[in-house]
Amino acid sequence: MTTLKLPAHLAGHKAFNRVFQQGKLTFGLIAPFKGYPDGPIPDMDDHLELAQMADKGGISALWLRDVPFYDPNFGDAGQQYDTMVDLGYLAAATKNIALGTAGIVSPLRNPVLTAKQAASVDRLSGGRLLLGMSSGDRPVEYPAFGYDFDNRAERFRESWDIIRLLTENSYPKRETKHYGTFSGNIDMVPKLVSPRLPMLTIGRARQDMSWIANHSDAWIWHGVDPRNSANIIRELQEAGDGETWRPFGYANFLELSENPNEPLRMFNNIFMRAGTNTLMEFWKEQEAAGVSHITLNLKPSRRPGKEVLQELIENVLPHFSAIPTE
Secondary structure (H helix, E strand, O other): OOOOEOOHHHHOOHHHHHHOEOOEOEEEEEOOOOOOOOOOOOOOOOHHHHHHHHHHHOOOEEEEOOOOOOOOOOOOOOOOOOHHHHHHHHHHHOOOOEEEEOOEEHHHOOHHHHHHHHHHHHHHOOOOEEEEEEOOOOOOHHHHHOOOOOOHHHHHHHHHHHHHHHHHOOOOEEEOOOOOEEEOOOOOOOOOOOOOOOEEEEOOOOOOHHHHHHHOOEEEEEOOOHHHHHHHHHHHHHOOOOOEOOOEEEEEEEEEOOOOOOOOEEEOOOEEEEOHHHHHHHHHHHHHHOOOEEEEEOOOOOOOHHHHHHHHHHHOHHHOOOOOOO
16 A cells, blocks of 8 residues: 655644644634634634634644625624734744635635735744635635626636746746736745745635645535545545645534533534544544544534633643643
8 A cells, every 4th residue: 555645844833734634633723722612703702812723722723714804694794804904913823833725715816816825824924824815615705706606616726826826936927817927027026934825725615626736725614514525635635646645624512511421413424523532433433534634613502712722722722632731
């Protein structure tokens, strides 16, 4: 059996390796890092405090979604703040935790500006950015930007290529179909901390498995039937080059019960309610299946954010990957 390896630019990338470790399951938090079950817009007053608590406690990553507008039909405004502005704020106030986007809706954003913002966050955070990219799932936003919803899959791929081009090359040259022309007479700064920025596919992004397996550094999905995790991971690796490890993870909404032995209940493969003891059993099964990372959205939780986070740090993390804490 061929041993799968990370490419050199990822094998030495501290933030990527904090989140993705072969044979180990790690956990991240989706902003605002606490529950807000009774409304679509969270109170953000303790946003920074919770982020610092996660950083010191050994959570592997903080994930921020890209939600330009509040859509009443969708019912969730995310963390309110612009993704990249908030990442800059968190970069200055945390030390070790990876900072991820889950994900930048690339068909709604100019890839030149996304590349500039990503390189800036990467430098300001000391190389802790993981750039997750998505194609978007809210059609109502596209008319406001003046973009075509139906060609978003193609523009996602071209945007991905442009961000790679601009962050990895000096004075790049290329003509593009949907965006601009790069004539080799201008350069983008700042340069990355590492030679290459980790880029992840968030969701399917309307791409086939072969594209994800051969372009994305990792893949984070949602709504995954946990009984099918091992099959998904096998398909992902079989669609690749046979040598490169492509980590796989997924997102869950979590309501953590005060009863540590409360049985696991799952709804639509994404909403979970359980106690910590039950969750550990379930997550150990997912770790054995090859799942590398689970991002937790605490929106359904009615318990205080600090209380939930402290319980996860004290009672769950020690049983999984070893991440240095302060």
